[in-house]
Amino acid sequence: MLWKCGANVYEYRRERERRFKGDVRRVQAMVGVQEAAHPRLVTPGEVISQDTSFMRGHGTYMEKGVQVASVAGYVTRVNRLITVTPLRQMYQGAVGDTVVGRITRVQTNRWKVDVNSRLDAELRLSNIQLPGGEQRRCNVEDERDMRALLTEGDLVCVEVQKICDDGLLRLAARNIKFGKLSQGTLLAVSPSLIVQDKQRMHDLPCGARVVFGANGYVYITPTVPQEQASTYIVNFEEVPVEVRKTIGRLRNCIKLLAHHSIMISPTSVMTAFDMSIEQEFEIKDLLKPDVMQDVALATVQSMNE
Amino acid sequence: MADISLSEAEKRYIVDGVKLGIRVDGRERLDYRQLEIETGLVSTANGSARVRLGCTDVLITVKMEMEPPPPQQPKDGQIHFFVNCSANAAPEFEGRGGEDLATSLSAMLDRLYSSPLSLDTSRLCVVPGKHVKVLYVDVEILECGGNLFDTVSLGVKAALWATRMPRIYITGEDGGELEFMVSDNPQEVDRVDVSNAPILITHLRITENLTVIDPTPEEECCGPVQVVVGVTPKGLITTTQQLGAGTFAPQTLSASLKFPWPSRPC
Numbered sequence: 001m002l003w004k005c006g007a008n009v010y011e012y013r014r015e016r017e018r019r020f021k022g023d024v025r026r027v028q029a030m031v032g033v034q035e036a037a038h039p040r041l042v043t044p045g046e047v048i049s050q051d052t053s054f055m056r057g058h059g060t061y062m063e064k065g066v067q068v069a070s071v072a073g074y075v076t077r078v079n080r081l082i083t084v085t086p087l088r089q090m091y092q093g094a095v096g097d098t099v100v101g102r103i104t105r106v107q108t109n110r111w112k113v114d115v116n117s118r119l120d121a122e123l124r125l126s127n128i129q130l131p132g133g134e135q136r137r138c139n140v141e142d143e144r145d146m147r148a149l150l151t152e153g154d155l156v157c158v159e160v161q162k163i164c165d166d167g168l169l170r171l172a173a174r175n176i177k178f179g180k181l182s183q184g185t186l187l188a189v190s191p192s193l194i195v196q197d198k199q200r201m202h203d204l205p206c207g208a209r210v211v212f213g214a215n216g217y218v219y220i221t222p223t224v225p226q227e228q229a230s231t232y233i234v235n236f237e238e239v240p241v242e243v244r245k246t247i248g249r250l251r252n253c254i255k256l257l258a259h260h261s262i263m264i265s266p267t268s269v270m271t272a273f274d275m276s277i278e279q280e281f282e283i284k285d286l287l288k289p290d291v292m293q294d295v296a297l298a299t300v301q302s303m304n305e
Numbered sequence: 306m307a308d309i310s311l312s313e314a315e316k317r318y319i320v321d322g323v324k325l326g327i328r329v330d331g332r333e334r335l336d337y338r339q340l341e342i343e344t345g346l347v348s349t350a351n352g353s354a355r356v357r358l359g360c361t362d363v364l365i366t367v368k369m370e371m372e373p374p375p376p377q378q379p380k381d382g383q384i385h386f387f388v389n390c391s392a393n394a395a396p397e398f399e400g401r402g403g404e405d406l407a408t409s410l411s412a413m414l415d416r417l418y419s420s421p422l423s424l425d426t427s428r429l430c431v432v433p434g435k436h437v438k439v440l441y442v443d444v445e446i447l448e449c450g451g452n453l454f455d456t457v458s459l460g461v462k463a464a465l466w467a468t469r470m471p472r473i474y475i476t477g478e479d480g481g482e483l484e485f486m487v488s489d490n491p492q493e494v495d496r497v498d499v500s501n502a503p504i505l506i507t508h509l510r511i512t513e514n515l516t517v518i519d520p521t522p523e524e525e526c527c528g529p530v531q532v533v534v535g536v537t538p539k540g541l542i543t544t545t546q547q548l549g550a551g552t553f554a555p556q557t558l559s560a561s562l563k564f565p566w567p568s569r570p571c
Contacts, residue, residue: 186315248327248331283327
């Protein structure tokens with residue numbers, strides 16, 4: 001029987017293999033190991049070393065005198081310190097990280113924000129820059145008007161201010177560059193795939209702005225010509241078709257990079273974008289698995305040169 | 306379907322995109338996402354299929370039983386559908402949350418296959434009035450990523466196509482009761498004729514007069530109302546159903562019924 005709409009009988013084993021190979025390649029690139037030598041991958045419960053003189057780092061524990069891994073990841077050794085870094089991890093949070101989050105609840109003087117972590121983070125009213133420009137203490141009217149600023153479902157770009165003992169993240173948006181995000185589209189990828197970068201918001205040369213949240217939430221939006229006075233008013237102007245095509249292509253490129261476990265950074269995204277245009281793929285073609293693989297391989301090759 | 310919340314800005318972006326003819330992932334209004342179908346996974350069932358459309362994942366199994374037919378239909382076999390929304394598929398399916406969706410899906414499938422033109426149930430008859438084959442189709446929703454009805458109907462068709470029923474021979478009569486022999490030969494199997502089996506196509510109304518096919522969960526959040534059309538390969542419409550709270554203008558409805566199969570699967 002012919003399935004004309006592009007369906008193919010697909011083995012799900014292949015998908016797991018592809019992801020594992022992608023992770024191995026990514027780790028090799030990060031750790032700086034040659035192609036021939038594999039980084040040592042361990043699974044939870046696997047014995048790392050029998051030597052008790054090694055210091056135990058993150059991801060390991062001692063059991064009956066031997067050092068055992070507690071997470072699935074690769075082993076790194078620095079002098080006498082052995083650590084196991086997990087391949088993929090839920091977002092733990094680090095002070096100073098820029099993250100993209102979605103408001104889930106509006107409470108008395110704070111908002112609860114979903115940041116792709118174990119717990120919803122907290123954004124206090126006192127930690128945001130109130131509209132009006134001037135610095136002032138927030139009063140009772142501000143508490144009542146919280147929903148006018150940020151309501152359930154809104155996307156915000158904020159900074160991690162503090163990590164509490166139980167893992168709860170405290171967020172802040174005290175800068176003009178943080179605040180409510182305007183029209184665009186959100187992607188969720190694994191936070192382990194986002195490259196560490198001081199600057200998270202990038203205006204890409206193709207004509208779109210991408211916010212690479214450290215928590216794995218990537219937001220693609222059209223470039224704003226000038227900064228708005230208050231970042232809590234959303235621009236509802238219709239986005240033109242050309243910009244939409246760029247955003248759609250970027251979105252599909254980021255998705256395919258994440259699918260093949262390639263680290264996501266402005267460089268890798270722009271390389272994938274240029275490759276897809278060079279090979280004349282239509283935006284919706286980038287949703288097909290064979291096209292995704294072609295572009296991913298081309299990106300990796302191009303980045304290795 | 307899965308409940309996700311979007312900001313007003315995201316919704317506006319999606320809706321404007323549909324008006325301009327380009328969706329968030331670059332698809333046009335009537336394009337499907339990547340479809341993957343795998344059959345023959347569950348060896349203990351007579352037929353099985355797993356369908357993945359975008360993020361939506363469903364598993365269908367078909368089992369055959371021999372039973373006495375109801376008195377009003379002595380010469381026809383039967384198909385029974387049972388849908389289970391696994392709690393893994395979406396958070397709101399926890400406990401009994403998925404029951405409403407499961408009931409509406411099985412009712413939809415019953416109506417889809419109710420026409421004798423879609424599936425010839427007389428071929429499932431073994432001894433008229435005494436024994437007929439009954440196909441129990443079990444649908445398991447593994448992941449809910451938008452456009453559930455289409456995926457389930459495609460899976461049911463694939464599973465029925467993959468169904469292999471051992472041939473049954475009537476060996477003799479013993480005091481009024483017939484004796485049967487079920488063939489052990491794996492080559493001697495009966496198949497179900499699915500050449501006319503229908504599938505469901507969902508049209509989601511996002512904005513005035515415009516519908517989209519194969520919506521993602523984000524698009525489903527923007528459009529309140531959808532119409533599901535069951536159509537056979539020859540173009541015969543077996544069932545239609547409107548879901549959700551909203552209205553459909555007559556011209557929008559007739560437009561979606563006129564082109565229910567934009568990229569014909571089979």
